[in-house]
Amino acid sequence: MSTSPNLAHLLPPSWKTDIDRWYAEDTPSFDWGGLVVGEEEQEAFLWAKSGGILAGVPFFNEIFKRVDCTVEWLYPEGADLPYDSKTKVAIVRGPARQLLLGERVGLNMLARCSGIATISKRFSTLARSSGWQGKIAGTRKTTPGFRLVEKYGMMVGGVDPHRHDLSSMVMLKDNHIWASGSITGAIRTCRRAAGFSLLITIECQSYEEAAEALDAGANIVMLDNMVGEELQANAKKLKEVYGKGPGGKGREFLIESSGGVVEDGLLARIGPDIDILSTSAIHQSVQHVDFSLKIQPRKKS
The missing domain is CATH 3.90.1170.20 (Quinolinate phosphoribosyl transferase, N-terminal domain)
Structure with missing residues (x-):
């Protein structure tokens, strides 16, 4: 047993x-x-x-x-x-x-x-009640000096702790892209340094940015602050174009929804093409x- x-x-x-x-x-x-x-x-x-x-x-x-x-x-x-x-x-x-x-x-x-x-x-219970099989994940917006306890509490509660620090995974957000000049250039630079063992996540504001990230080799595309039909349509199209289904490019990748994910709006973010919902609502306030x-x-x- x-x-x-x-x-x-x-x-x-x-x-x-x-x-x-x-x-x-x-x-x-x-x-x-x-x-x-x-x-x-x-x-x-x-x-x-x-x-x-x-x-x-x-x-x-x-x-x-x-x-x-x-x-x-x-x-x-x-x-x-x-x-x-x-x-x-x-x-x-x-x-x-x-x-x-x-x-x-x-x-x-x-x-x-x-x-x-x-x-x-x-x-976690709310997400599972809808039949969704993806992951709820906490963020790095933790209390300074208390992250280990807060991430531990997330795991006891049954959610994914996401990355624990800057070294856990490569996550390139809007500031990284703006400072480096392009999504493609940022991914290539990181991949040369990080090697094969670290996942690369790219924060994207549009379908076009997510497509560029996947073409450049991203493992996870984070559709930031997208909601409703825009979120679900973009996620579906990305899976159709880049996924392993008929006519897709055969890529294996994850789609993450982030930005303003709260308990009352949780079910509206869930969809068949969304793999991860990341939120700070489980540990802030x-x-x-x-x-x-x-x-x-x-x-x-």
Whole structure:
């Protein structure tokens, strides 16, 4: 029986240094409140106060491991937490001072990662409900210093993380074309340097630009800010002229739709010739999932 892969295994060796940076930001000097609570072992309950998809478990675990605390999860990562009740999600154990050191760092990360996973799941479910088999993908418009967490949340929510950085794939947008002089020249220059192993994506504003890009060897044409009949007609014509069907040029390529892809307009972008819908709506201005961490009161003797 197949099981879902553990997404934590994707994280690079350097990911834990992010947590050092988060702690350095949150406690750069003295921990004044820590003086009050001391080192007695305590239990704290992690509560989800709003529903959504739980995401960010490996980061949360490491945040509390750094301060000598342990986390016992009551729900697995990817669980759909109920919207109609307050839900105990985990129990965190450790010295009171250490629990409070990790509290805000852990909650901030978990709230945002889970929020991204939640809206990613909504986008994915909506697209699949129409029968479309293409990919919803996030963009590189992420929070500086927090990209790894945000891309991780997208994957927990079931969407494609797209490229992670400028080195992941060649993407030539309008500024690259304008600065270099032509689509054909830009593609040829990149292909000489990037070799055979990197895909080349070209942002196109018209059918003519997309055709030039494919003639020059692009792997993906991004039809930017095209909507409605213009988008679907151009995508269909590109597949007919350049694809592997009867009368086509036998090229294997993908068509990506981008620019202003939001939840309410998602289904209008979907079509049989669209392979990828890329959007920043799953990670910019996202509603976070509301979590709190509460130390349990001491029992009176």
